[in-house]
Amino acid sequence: MTAPAVAPEHQVEYDRFWRQHVTIAGQLIDELVARELYDFRRILTETRSVYRALTGVERPDEQPEVILAHAGRIAALVRAGHLRAHAAHVADDDPDAAALRATLHEIAGRWEAQAPPEPRPTVGAPPVWLAAAWYGTDHPDHEVEFRQIWRDYLVGRGGRLDQDKVAQVLHAYSTVIRSVSLVYDDLTASAISKPNTLAHHVIDAAEVQYAGMYADFLCDEANHLDEGPVRAALIALAEQWYPGAWNDHQQGLQVIRALDRQRRNKPQDAAAAAA
Numbered sequence: 001m002t003a004p005a006v007a008p009e010h011q012v013e014y015d016r017f018w019r020q021h022v023t024i025a026g027q028l029i030d031e032l033v034a035r036e037l038y039d040f041r042r043i044l045t046e047t048r049s050v051y052r053a054l055t056g057v058e059r060p061d062e063q064p065e066v067i068l069a070h071a072g073r074i075a076a077l078v079r080a081g082h083l084r085a086h087a088a089h090v091a092d093d094d095p096d097a098a099a100l101r102a103t104l105h106e107i108a109g110r111w112e113a114q115a116p117p118e119p120r121p122t123v124g125a126p127p128v129w130l131a132a133a134w135y136g137t138d139h140p141d142h143e144v145e146f147r148q149i150w151r152d153y154l155v156g157r158g159g160r161l162d163q164d165k166v167a168q169v170l171h172a173y174s175t176v177i178r179s180v181s182l183v184y185d186d187l188t189a190s191a192i193s194k195p196n197t198l199a200h201h202v203i204d205a206a207e208v209q210y211a212g213m214y215a216d217f218l219c220d221e222a223n224h225l226d227e228g229p230v231r232a233a234l235i236a237l238a239e240q241w242y243p244g245a246w247n248d249h250q251q252g253l254q255v256i257r258a259l260d261r262q263r264r265n266k267p268q269d270a271a272a273a274a275a
Helices: 009-022 030-054 064-088 097-114 128-135 142-154 163-187 199-223 229-241 245-274
Strands: none
Touching (some): 009 163, 030 064, 064 163, 064 199, 142 163, 199 229, 229 245
């Protein structure tokens, strides 16, 4: 007995969700499809700006973990570059110039060595329509944009929209916005997750998170040094990157110490209770 055919994923999603948004009386309507894809393009446009600024990735359909690995690598290398640039601007007449430069270069070298390796892409060549949508010129009129970017791909025989092709593109739309939401959430420490957020808001929020993270790393480096000009310079640089970084770091250490004391006291408390 032949098993029943399983509908493709894009078709299942279309029947479950998209059909009600792009058809009237079961008929695909160009205007409705154009409006949905216009919203898709707006998300792609903003995502492209975010990904270029923070990850260097040029594919909205790449896996979130790959995109985030690129972002982590770039953040580490950029911050290491900031340290090396700061070292280059230490005044020659500063009596501690040599020690400070050596420390900054040493830290920068560690950050560069610890940067995630550049991940391999998981997607092949993009579909023609995706390349056109990713790089195409924005237009304020959704109907004009539809004709310029989408219609040639989506129209089938007889000059009418091909339902299966429309379903494929709308499925890609759903997949991309889920991926972008995960990426934004991670980049901004859950401050932003909506995929239609304007790019500059996402970039600014991500930069704040990375600044805080690497300022904390710098405070940790300072915490392992003896009191002196080099330690003070590291703390000052951390504060420049993220105001309040040193105080936040010290509070974090207090919490860690308190938790460690609780952990070490548990066996003693249990033994006392047993006695």
